[in-house]
Each structure stands twice: as structure tokens, then as C-alpha cells.
Amino acid sequence: MHVVIMGCGRVGASLAAALQRLDHTVAVVDKDPESFHRLSRHFHGSHVTGNGFDRQVLVEAGIERAGAFAAVSNGDNSNIVSARVARETFGVDHVVARIYDPKRAEVYQRLGIPTVATVPWTTDRFLRMLLPEGVATDWRDPSGSVAVLRLPLHEGWVGKRVLDLETALGCRVAFVMRFGNGVLARPHTVIQADDTVYVAALSGTVTDVTATAQRPPEESE
Template sequence: MHVVIMGCGRVGASLAAALQRLEHTVAVVDKNGEAFHRLSKQFHGQCVTGNGFDRDVLTEAGIGRAEAFAAVSNGDNSNIVSARVARETFGVDHVVARIYDPKRAEVYQRLGIPTVATVPWTTDRFLRMLLPEGVATEWRDPSGSVAVLRLPMHEGWVGSRIRDLETATGCRVAFIMRFGNGVLPKPDTVVQADDAVYIAALSGTITEITATAQRPPEETE
């Protein structure tokens, strides 16, 4: 398929190279012609100098036949305007914009444009490398408000109901990996040994939730 990339920074150049390796045709747009020096010597796609939200520039880049568009410049406003033009004016099906501000990302997500909130995603990537397994998030929504993570648990929770775990921690159990299979638990589902429990939680509550889960459950009468 044909893909148009707006922004030839490190991300744009890397994305162009990856798409070309997958045998897609690629056009890269950047307002600074010097930016194309970041492209590999093996890149044989199209380079178009100009603003990524300019219709004539996008037309020159082949937006009319493009099946995907990525806006990855270093400016939030330019990225979202370009993405909206690609989606709303040219009808490109697969459009994504890189956004640094997580609050903006949430707004644009509601407009139907998938966004990559760079700061939260990068933070989570570092946490996966820095923290013990199971503490970092597996997924975070574009606004950074909700996270999904594997919950590190005290062995004393084995035999407890999902309802009791959720009540004690204040989280929502999203799914369980059990013997290699995904399970959507019910409130009365019992935690078994070797279960990997994945939860959804609000950002800012994860530390407290994990601390509670790593203690044995309190006995109830």
C-alpha cells in the first residue's frame, strides 16, 4: 500500500525505512528539505518539501491513493491539522498523529483520530525496563488516565474471589491469563495459583493498588 508520512525527524525516517522494508511505497513530507538527509541511502520513496497540511503538497505526495497517513513532526498542532486533512478531506482510512500533550491526545482521540501520546508511552517503556516485572503498565489510553497492567499479588490471594480483590484494591480486573489462555473473569471467579491477573486502574492509584495486592488479604468474618 502507499503511505504518506508527515515529518522527517528520527521517527519519520525510521518509519519510512520500516515501511519500505515491508515493500510498501512511501512518500515523506517535510517543510525543511534538509531533513531528508535523515533517510537511509537505501530509501527510494518520494520526498516532498512543504507543509504537511497543505492540500497541494499532500496531493503531490500521492495522498489520493494513500491507504495510510502518519503525522510525526515535532509539532502537535501541525500533526493534528495534517491528520484531519488526510482523514476528512482525502478520506484516508488509517491515520495516526503523534501528540506530546496527553490532554490534547484525549481530545483528538474523541474526534476519531488515533493518537500516540509520546510522553506517557515513552514513560511506560522506561518503566518496563527499570522496574520489577509486573509493576509497569502494559497499555495506557492516549490521555494517560487509565492504565492496564499485570498485578503483582501476594500468594495469599489464591482462593479469593475476583470480587474481593477488586473491593480491597479499588481496581477492575480486566482479564486473567490461565494456563496460556485468556479468561474474562466474573465476580465469583476464584484466583488460582499461577494466574496472571491483569487490571485496569486510574493513573495515580497504581502504587496504592499494587501495595495492597502484595499484602495478604485481610480476613473477613
């Protein structure tokens, strides 16, 4: 597959090298010709100087035969405009844009452009390395508002209903991994030993949700 990358910063250069190792053809676009020095000396794709949202520049980079386009420059506006041109003008199937502002990322998702919200994603990666297992999230929506995380449960929750867990934690059970299979749990589904429970929670409540789950459930009178 041919892939066009807009932006030859560290991310763009690394992505180009990774795609080439997977035997894809790659073209990199950047308005600063000096940026191409970041490309690996083993890179044998093409590089085009110009703005990534300029149609002629994209044509020169092979956008008309591209199966994928990645906008990873350091500007949100440039990334989203070039991504929309790739999708709407040239009909590229797989398009993604890197966005620094998580609030804007949600808007762009609604326009049909998949985004990587850099700040929330990076934050979660650091949390995975700094904090105990189960505290960091496994997925976060582009706005950073809702998180999905694997929940470390106290053994006292075994035998309790999903509804009881949701009520106590103030979140929703997204799914349960049981014997290696994903299960869409219903409110009256009973939690079993060795279940791995994933919940969806508002980002600001993740710490409280995790702490509550690690305590035994309060017995109702």
C-alpha cells in the first residue's frame, strides 16, 4: 500500500520508517526541506516540499494511488485541513490526524476524520508506567471525557450483579472477559471468579471508581 505522511517531525519520520519496514511505499510531505534530515538513511521513499493541504503537492506525493494518509505535523489546523482534503477530495480510505487539543478532536471525529488526541494519549501512557496496574485507562474518547479501563475488583464482588457494581461505582460495565471470550454483560449478569471487568467512566472519576472497586462491597440492609 502507498501511504502519504504530512509532517516530517520525529513522529512523521518514525512512522515513515515503520511503514517502510512493513513493505509499504511511503511519501513524506513537509513545508520545511530541512525536516527531511530526520528520515532514516535507509529511507528510500519520496519526500515532497510543500503544504500538506495543497492539492498539487499531494498529487506529487502520490495521493491519487494512496491507501492511507497520516497528518502528523505540529499544527492542529494544518493536520485537519490536509486530512479532509485527502478524504473528501481524493477519497483516501484510511485517514488519521494528530490533534493536540482534545476538545477539538471530538469535533473532527464528527466530521468523519479519525484523530489521535496527543495529550490524553500521552498522559495515559505515562500513567501506565507510573501507577499500579489497573489505574490507567485502556481507551479514551477523542475529547478525553470518557475512559474505558480494566477494573481491579475486590474478591468480595464475586457473586454480585453487574447492576450492583454499576450502582456502587457510578459507572457502566462495558464488557467482561470470561474464559477468554468477551461478554456484553446485562444488569443481572453475575460476576464470576476470574472475570476481567472493563468499565466506562467519566475521566474525572477514574481514580474514585478504581478505589471503590478495590474495596469489598457494602452489604445492603
